[in-house]
Amino acid sequence: MEARRTVFSGQFWAVLGLLLTVTLAFFLYARSVKTGGLTEYSRRYDEAVRKFAPMSSEEAMADIEEYRAFSEAQYFETPGWMQAPGRWEEKLIYDQMEKQVKYRDYYPRYLEKIRREAKQQQSISIFAKPGTVAYENTQKTAREFAAMNADGLDIGHDLAVTAVFDDRLVDFAILILLGFVCAMFLAERKRGLWDMVHASKGGRMRLAVKRAGILLAASWIGTAVLVGGRILASGILYNGLGEWGRKLQSIEFFYNVPYAMTVGQFWLFYMAVKAMGSFMIALLLWLILSSFSQLSLAVVAAAVVLGAEYGLTFLVPSSALVLLRYVNIFSFVSYINVFVTYLNLPVFGGLITGSRLVLAILLPLCAVFLGGNLLIAQKKYPVTRTNRILGWADGLAKSAERFRRGHSLFAWEGRKLMIKRLGILVLAAMLIWSWRAEAPYRLSTNPMQEALADFYARKYAGPATDGVLRAMEEELAGLQAPENAAVLGKMIAQLKAQPEGAWIVPTKPYEAIWSNNIGNYHRSTALIALLFLVLLLYPLDPQEKQADMEVLIRTAPRGRKSLWRRKTVWCVLMAVLVWLVVYGAELWHTGKVYGSLLCLKAPMSVLPDFADTKISLGAGLALYYALKLIILLAAAFTIRFLSALTKSNRNALLLSLLVIIVPAILVTLGVDAVSPVSFLKPLATVELFFRPLPFVTAGTAGAAALVISRVPRAG
Amino acid sequence: MELVIRDLTKRYGEKLALDSFSYSFTPGIYGILGANGAGKTTLMNLITDNVKRDQGEILLDGKEILTLGAAYRALLGYMPQQQGMYPDFSAREFLLYMAELKGLPRKQAAEQIGELLRVTGLSDVAHKRLGGFSGGMKQRALLCQALLGDPKILILDEPSAGLDPKERLRIRQYIAELAQDRIVFLTTHIVSDIESIAKDVLLMKAGRVLTHGAPEELLRRYEAADLEEVYLKLLGDD
Known part of the structure; x- marks a missing residue:
C-alpha cells in the first residue's frame, strides 16, 4: 500500500517523466552547442570512426593533415565553401579524430612514464625514502597501473560515453526525485495523519523498513531511467551502443583509471554505485527531515547540511583536509569525477585511492543512516512542544502580517505565478542559463585571415565610397606584413568589382545569427525557450481548480472577464520576458564573440546567403526577432489553453510538456515529420525565414487558443 | 429589493436536479433544508450563475441577472x-x-x-x-x-459545518443581525441553525419545494415540536 502511494503512484512517475524530459532537453541543447550538430554530426562522426579505426596513427594523421590543407585552400578559392551544410561538423569531427588518434599513441607512453618514475625513485638513493607519503604514492601508483597495458586500445565512438557526463543535471535530478519521495513520506504530517499512523500496529518500525525499501527501489528506478536514459540517448546519438565490449581506457577520459574493465562493465558498475549512492543520500535526507517534528525546520536543516557538504567539495583546499572532499555525500552525486581522478589519500597511516575510499564508506553510511531512521520511527512522538525557533518565526510573521497591504488584481496574479508557484526560480534559472549560453556558430577555417578581414571591415565599416577606397589603398601601400596585405588587397579588389553602392560590413556576427542552423544551435535554443515558457506559464489557470477556488472566484464581480484579461497580460509578459532573455542573450553573446552588429542600414545582400534580399540588415534583424516573438506569443497562448483544460498544476505541466516540448525535442533530434505540430521550427526561424506560411499557421493556432480560452460561460 | 425565481430547471444528464423551481425572495433569512441531492447546492449555483440553467429566469428587481452580469455579482456574498x-x-x-x-x-x-x-x-x-x-x-x-x-444577497452553503456549538451560536447571531436589509440564503443540515432566525424555511426534495413557510407556521401545520420533527415527518423515509 505504501509502495503504491509513493513509488508506484502517478505523481512519482509524473515527476520522473518531467525530470527525464528536462534533462534530455538540456542534454540535446548542450550537445548541439559542443559538437556543432546532432544528426549531421552523428552521421559524419560514425563515418569518421569507421574510416580511422583500421588506420595506423601515421596514416590517420596524414589523412587529417591532408583534410586541413584542402579545406584551407577551398576557403580562399571557393566563396561560401565553409558555409555549405555539414562543413562545420566535418571540421569538428576531424579535430575529434585527431584527439583520439594522438591519445592512442600517448597512453602507452603515459604508462611507461609511471613505471620509469617508480624505478628511478628506487634506484636513486636520495629519492628512496620508504615510509614517506611521496615515496609510497609513487610506488603504489606504479603497482596499480602495472596491470594496465595499451593492448586493445582502439578508435571508437568515444562521444557516446563522454557525452553522458557533460553536465550534472542528471545527478541532481535523481536527488530531486528522491527528495520528492521523502516528501511523500512526510505527507502524513502535513495532513494531520501522523498521530493515526503512529498509533497503528504497523505505523512505526514496520513502516520505516517498508519506506527504506521504497527508497531503495526509487533510487534504482531513478538511476535506471535518468542515468540509463542519458546513456541510451548518448549511445543512440553517437552510435556507441554496440561498443560495450571496448576497453575502457580506449577513451581518453578514463586514462587515469587503473582498473581493467570494458565500457559495458563500467556502465553496470557506475549505475550500481549511482543507485546505492543515491539511496544513501536519500536515507540521510529522510533522517534529517524526520528528526524534526516541524516540517519547516526540517527543510531548513536539510538545506543547511546539504549546503555545507556541497561547500566542502570545492572550498576545501588540496591539503590534509582533502579527505573532506571525498568523505562527502556529493562525492556520490558526482561520482564520475572521483572515479576518473587518480588520487591517493593518506588514511590511518596508509594510502587509499579516492574512488576506493568513497566505495568503502558507502555501505557503512547506508547502515548508519538506515539505523537512524529506524530509531526515529520507533522513538519519536508526533506530539511535542512547539519548537522555540518556530515560535519566534511565528511572532515575526504575525507582526509583519499587520502591515500587509492589498495589491491590484494584476499584481495578485503575478504574485501567484511568480512567488506562490515559484516562477521566480524559473526566471532565475533562465537568467543563469542566459549568462552561460553560447553564441551561435559561424563556420571558420582560417581564424587568422578572418580576424584580419574583420579588423579591416570594422575599421572601414560603412558605404564603400571613393574616399574610403582611396584610404584603404593608401593603407595597403604602407603595409609590411604579407598576411595583412593579402587580406586588405583582396578586400579592395572585391569592392571594386561590385557595382555602385557597395558596403563594407563586418559580417561575422550576422553570419553567426543567420548561419543556417549550423550546429543545430537555433533549434536547440528554441527548445530551451519553449521549455522555460512552459515552466513559467503552466500554473496560470489550473491553480484555481486545484485549490477548488473556481466557484468562489467566478462569483466575484471581477472574477471572470477582468481576471481573464489580467491573466492574459501575464501570459504576454512571460512570452516577452522569455524572448528578451533568451534572444537577448543570443545577441549579447554574438556581440561578445564576433563583435558588435554594425552597418544596420547596409542591404542584407552583403551576406552570400541573402544575395537577392532587398531589405536592410537592421530591418532583417527586426523581422527575424519579431517573428520569434510572435511564435512565442502563440506558444504562450497555446500553453494557457492546454493548462486550462486540466484540473491540477501537475496535469497542466504534463500536458504542456507532452504537446509542446516532446514534439520540439523530436524536431531537435531531426524528426522533421513532427514539425507541422510543433512551434519549434518557426521559432528557430532561420530555416523558414521569408516563408510566411509556417508563421501564419503558428500565429493563427495561438490566436485561436487565446480566443477559445476566454472566460467560459457558466455551465 | 426582490429576487424572483421562475420555473428554474436544471438537468444533469437524465437527473433532474432542479424542477421548475419558483419563489420570490425579499430581505430576510431563508433557510433551505433537504437531504443530499435535493437540489439545494444546484439552486445556490444557479443563483450565483456558476451553472448554466436549462430553463427559467432569475430576476433581481425585475432585471434578469444574466443581463446584469458583474453588477449583479457585486451584490453577492457567497460561502460555498x-x-x-x-x-x-x-x-x-x-x-x-x-x-x-x-x-x-x-x-x-x-x-x-x-x-x-x-x-x-x-x-x-x-x-x-x-x-x-x-x-x-x-x-x-x-x-x-x-x-x-x-x-446585499448572501448565500451561505452549510456555514456552520465544522463549528463547535459556541461558534455556531455566535455565527447565527451575527447572521441574524446582518439580515435586516439583505436577502440571506442559508442551506444547512443543522436544523437548529435556522429555527430561531429564519423568516422562511423551504424544504426541498428531488429538485422541488416540498413545503415552505415561517418556522412557527410549519410547526403548527405539521403539529411538530420543532423543525427537526417537521423535517423527519416529511423526509424521514428517504
Whole structure:
C-alpha cells in the first residue's frame, strides 16, 4: 500500500517523466552547442570512426593533415565553401579524430612514464625514502597501473560515453526525485495523519523498513531511467551502443583509471554505485527531515547540511583536509569525477585511492543512516512542544502580517505565478542559463585571415565610397606584413568589382545569427525557450481548480472577464520576458564573440546567403526577432489553453510538456515529420525565414487558443 | 429589493436536479433544508450563475441577472460548501485577494477585513497559512470573504459545518443581525441553525419545494415540536 502511494503512484512517475524530459532537453541543447550538430554530426562522426579505426596513427594523421590543407585552400578559392551544410561538423569531427588518434599513441607512453618514475625513485638513493607519503604514492601508483597495458586500445565512438557526463543535471535530478519521495513520506504530517499512523500496529518500525525499501527501489528506478536514459540517448546519438565490449581506457577520459574493465562493465558498475549512492543520500535526507517534528525546520536543516557538504567539495583546499572532499555525500552525486581522478589519500597511516575510499564508506553510511531512521520511527512522538525557533518565526510573521497591504488584481496574479508557484526560480534559472549560453556558430577555417578581414571591415565599416577606397589603398601601400596585405588587397579588389553602392560590413556576427542552423544551435535554443515558457506559464489557470477556488472566484464581480484579461497580460509578459532573455542573450553573446552588429542600414545582400534580399540588415534583424516573438506569443497562448483544460498544476505541466516540448525535442533530434505540430521550427526561424506560411499557421493556432480560452460561460 | 425565481430547471444528464423551481425572495433569512441531492447546492449555483440553467429566469428587481452580469455579482456574498482556498495564502492574504476580486477600495477592504477577522475570532491567526487551518477555521475564513463588500444577497452553503456549538451560536447571531436589509440564503443540515432566525424555511426534495413557510407556521401545520420533527415527518423515509 505504501509502495503504491509513493513509488508506484502517478505523481512519482509524473515527476520522473518531467525530470527525464528536462534533462534530455538540456542534454540535446548542450550537445548541439559542443559538437556543432546532432544528426549531421552523428552521421559524419560514425563515418569518421569507421574510416580511422583500421588506420595506423601515421596514416590517420596524414589523412587529417591532408583534410586541413584542402579545406584551407577551398576557403580562399571557393566563396561560401565553409558555409555549405555539414562543413562545420566535418571540421569538428576531424579535430575529434585527431584527439583520439594522438591519445592512442600517448597512453602507452603515459604508462611507461609511471613505471620509469617508480624505478628511478628506487634506484636513486636520495629519492628512496620508504615510509614517506611521496615515496609510497609513487610506488603504489606504479603497482596499480602495472596491470594496465595499451593492448586493445582502439578508435571508437568515444562521444557516446563522454557525452553522458557533460553536465550534472542528471545527478541532481535523481536527488530531486528522491527528495520528492521523502516528501511523500512526510505527507502524513502535513495532513494531520501522523498521530493515526503512529498509533497503528504497523505505523512505526514496520513502516520505516517498508519506506527504506521504497527508497531503495526509487533510487534504482531513478538511476535506471535518468542515468540509463542519458546513456541510451548518448549511445543512440553517437552510435556507441554496440561498443560495450571496448576497453575502457580506449577513451581518453578514463586514462587515469587503473582498473581493467570494458565500457559495458563500467556502465553496470557506475549505475550500481549511482543507485546505492543515491539511496544513501536519500536515507540521510529522510533522517534529517524526520528528526524534526516541524516540517519547516526540517527543510531548513536539510538545506543547511546539504549546503555545507556541497561547500566542502570545492572550498576545501588540496591539503590534509582533502579527505573532506571525498568523505562527502556529493562525492556520490558526482561520482564520475572521483572515479576518473587518480588520487591517493593518506588514511590511518596508509594510502587509499579516492574512488576506493568513497566505495568503502558507502555501505557503512547506508547502515548508519538506515539505523537512524529506524530509531526515529520507533522513538519519536508526533506530539511535542512547539519548537522555540518556530515560535519566534511565528511572532515575526504575525507582526509583519499587520502591515500587509492589498495589491491590484494584476499584481495578485503575478504574485501567484511568480512567488506562490515559484516562477521566480524559473526566471532565475533562465537568467543563469542566459549568462552561460553560447553564441551561435559561424563556420571558420582560417581564424587568422578572418580576424584580419574583420579588423579591416570594422575599421572601414560603412558605404564603400571613393574616399574610403582611396584610404584603404593608401593603407595597403604602407603595409609590411604579407598576411595583412593579402587580406586588405583582396578586400579592395572585391569592392571594386561590385557595382555602385557597395558596403563594407563586418559580417561575422550576422553570419553567426543567420548561419543556417549550423550546429543545430537555433533549434536547440528554441527548445530551451519553449521549455522555460512552459515552466513559467503552466500554473496560470489550473491553480484555481486545484485549490477548488473556481466557484468562489467566478462569483466575484471581477472574477471572470477582468481576471481573464489580467491573466492574459501575464501570459504576454512571460512570452516577452522569455524572448528578451533568451534572444537577448543570443545577441549579447554574438556581440561578445564576433563583435558588435554594425552597418544596420547596409542591404542584407552583403551576406552570400541573402544575395537577392532587398531589405536592410537592421530591418532583417527586426523581422527575424519579431517573428520569434510572435511564435512565442502563440506558444504562450497555446500553453494557457492546454493548462486550462486540466484540473491540477501537475496535469497542466504534463500536458504542456507532452504537446509542446516532446514534439520540439523530436524536431531537435531531426524528426522533421513532427514539425507541422510543433512551434519549434518557426521559432528557430532561420530555416523558414521569408516563408510566411509556417508563421501564419503558428500565429493563427495561438490566436485561436487565446480566443477559445476566454472566460467560459457558466455551465 | 426582490429576487424572483421562475420555473428554474436544471438537468444533469437524465437527473433532474432542479424542477421548475419558483419563489420570490425579499430581505430576510431563508433557510433551505433537504437531504443530499435535493437540489439545494444546484439552486445556490444557479443563483450565483456558476451553472448554466436549462430553463427559467432569475430576476433581481425585475432585471434578469444574466443581463446584469458583474453588477449583479457585486451584490453577492457567497460561502460555498467546499472549503476551497489557496493553502499557501495566509488568511489575510486570501481576504485581501477576494476583496480585490470584489472590487473593494483597498482602504475599505483593510478596515472590513480587520473587523471581520475580529468578529470571526481569526485575528490572532490571520498571518498563518490556510493550509494549516482546522475545518472550523476554514469555515470562518470563508464566511469572512462572503461578508466582504457588504453584500446585499448572501448565500451561505452549510456555514456552520465544522463549528463547535459556541461558534455556531455566535455565527447565527451575527447572521441574524446582518439580515435586516439583505436577502440571506442559508442551506444547512443543522436544523437548529435556522429555527430561531429564519423568516422562511423551504424544504426541498428531488429538485422541488416540498413545503415552505415561517418556522412557527410549519410547526403548527405539521403539529411538530420543532423543525427537526417537521423535517423527519416529511423526509424521514428517504
